[in-house]
Amino acid sequence: MDLYKLSAYELRNLFLDKKVKATEITEYFLKRIEKNNKKLGAFLTVLSERAMQKAKELDQKNAENKPMGRLAGVPIAIKDNTHIEKEITTCASQFLTNYKAPFSATAVKLLEEQDAILVGKTNLDEFAMGSSNENSSFYPSYNPWNLDCTPGGSSGGSASAVASRISLIATGSDTGGSIRQPSAFCGVVGFKPTYGRVSRYGLVAFGSSLDQIGPIATNVKDIGLTMEVLGKHCPHDAMSLEFPAESYIENLREDLSEITVGVPWHFLESLNKEAHDNFVQSIETMKSLGANIIDVNLDILKSSIAVYYILATAEASTNLARFDGIRYGVRSKDAKNLEEVYDLSRDQGFGYEVKKRILLGTYVLSSGFQEAFYKKAQKVRTLVIQSFDAAFSNCDCICMPTAPITSFKLGTFQDPIGMYLQDIFTISANLAGLPAISVPSGFDKDNKPFGLQFLGPQLHDAPVVSYAHAYEQATKFSSKIPPLFDKEF
């Protein structure tokens, strides 16, 4: 049986109907991982024993006809900046190679409670800082559509694992596009929920006011299924929304009738022709689904990259201060006194990009510079939020490409600004805390996927997912499997 071609939803039902055992599923996907992970660099850790143990428990439970969780039997990968109790959380950093998580993230706990099978920890840019996975301190991750190319970042390992169907669902974290951009690059679906919808407890923080955990899956319905499990209030995260979990699956749409879609045409003018054509094609599809397309003004978003790299690095500079070699992590063996414990441990433990961002964040918060950078950025962030509010008064959702380009070869961007500019379409959802989903929208001339992004007002998570579903059902781009991995083993 070609289990890898199934959606998580279908696989779960197959298991519940006792047509396949959880141990069979687990062995099957562990084997796919073993076969392919070297090529993909998607996983940093494979949790074979943990997964098989859970699978055995599930088979037992299923045989006894006990009630099963909503994700029963579904293999799920966890981005390696999110804690699974007693397993190493590396954040793809040399600093944390020895860090055994003392507790499970709320998201992980919820997945396990609903009987998901956690198969491993996925690769990422160190501390989620990057857009190409090249900043992993262990090894890069590759794009299943073209192994010379990046899967995107920072949740590149998760997107790579899902696109290659070595896992059917993976979690990511999204601070400025880290779920959506790799999902677009890898031709899968990735969802960043409203800020506060999914608990950040147990997610190693990058930019606390921007970070959100969300799912990456092969199709929109699986996103809905996962969100019904993850989207819960959590008492351990003070920013967690106190709203009940939404129903996603029963609200999935097949059309877009009576839906007004805002498009910031002016802001999209700089798109290259191929990307522009792909986007226009998507808009035509939406029109054919009954959507009313209007123009919205979001020109303020051109400032979003500057705002983001000030606010995210400011927060990161303090979030990463705790990595000092005192309580946990790798303490430099060369350190002879307290100052050296700090200096050498951080010097040896952090990679180049992380250090750069810590320095940048420290600088923008320094006295004398805070007014010009941090405080001004906060003001512009408010303007971004206001622009979205104004736009959403006229439309139900906003559509943009997920990224200005498709996946690129590793090493393409030597200039950091060029790399940062790739986040232009994703960052604003984080600045405004909006739900945003990326769905596959076709392929470029080199057969690399494009992604289309739907953004909604805060708390409109389920509607945003439902619009993406209508588009997906009309286009079926997300059912495409990368040829290299379109075989069982």
Added chain:
Amino acid sequence: MKNWEAVIGLEVHVQLNTITKLFSSAPNRFGDDPNTNITVVDTGQPGALPVVNREAIKKAAQFGFAVNASVEKFSKFDRKSYFYPDSPRNFQITQFEHPIVRGGTVTITVEDEKKEFQIDRAHLEDDAGMLKHFSSFAGVDYNRAGTALIEIVSTPCMTSAKEAIAYVKTLKAILEYIDASDCNMEQGSLRVDANISVRPVGEKKLRNKTEIKNMNSFTFLEMAINAEIERQIRLYEEYESDEPDNVVIPGTYRFNPNTKQTELMRMKERAEDYRYFPEPDLPPIVLTQEFLDTVKATLPELPQQRFARYVEQLGLSEYAATNLILDKQTADYFEEALTYSNNTKALCNWITVEFPGRLKELGHTLSSIDIPAVHLANLVKMIDEGKITGRIAKQVADDMVQTPGMDPVDIVKNNPDYQPLSDASAIEPLVEKVLQDNPQSIEDYLAGKKKALAFLVGQIMKLTKGKASPDIVNELIQKKLDSKN
């Protein structure tokens, strides 16, 4: 020689007695084994997040109302960055821009003069852990890390160590009355930083100030402030012709109890840049009018209210009332004793003077040695009812300290020496004897010298070893003398 005046402002850090810590569910408890009262939040584990303790917010609000401050409907937390091993995240979560309490006044009588000290602000923040040094290494105990602190910042409104002590004592009393802190200075739950400058009397501008950190006893606080004031005056006088700005160098000092001098820790130019910015993991604290009204309405009686009641209704002197109110335990003891006896002045005297004098060397208080208030009240009652004399009462008090828990009524009953001599027929012969022995005094008395009477009474009391009821002695002697007239 110029006349100098000191300008002092205090920052008082007080650990709130919440059950759990400010941002975690770990117990807030002193004295346990190192690193036992910790959660992943208190050691700054990656992925752990702070969640604010509502009890701490309530206690801060209570404090605000207790000092007539403005309790802010909107306040929020900020990150204060600095690296130190006792700081588990290498940033402290404090309230920089929007503190929960603004303004406020502390009123106290210092040397018969009513003084008002102004509070600038009070904010919530978390305490750090503690470094422990061993022979070959240092360790960190994070039990204290995350304990809720309220930092109370005064304006530079004090002029002497005496005033500073009075201010801190009053704050301490207020915090104890509202049950916000145990204010145990030895255990570090109340610590004081003092900002000190001096200037010639009449000069308007403030001169450079120095900060003395982390004082946790009134004795050291007083010595440190005085030492620092003297040091600054000495410098200004020695370098009189220099620009004052170049004489006293701003910086952080600590008090060395051995030399009794303040010592430089670091100069202000090297002050760290704390890079304050809003804590993104915590929403602002937004308090409703309803919450504030409830907190205000449910405040317990405060020290100043008790003070007013004691002076106005119970007729105590301001001095005695101040002594009583400043220590909540003592004041509560007095309150309890009042339910058994209404001789307020006598109760106050026994509670604030007689017993502390007896208990001091033992290192005890009335409460700690378990002398129930009813026993103390019984002692006062026995005197008032003439069952024992004041002199015997003092001996009974000695016995009460030796055998705490024993009712003075029983102590008196069981000791024949303490039985009162109230039988007139037994005292009369003694009166006769004393009058025979002191004819001069009789003459004096008859000549109008009232003092002579007291002398005669004293002589009789001596013969009875203090057991005779002074009333009866007075009555008898008066009768005899009048008959001679």
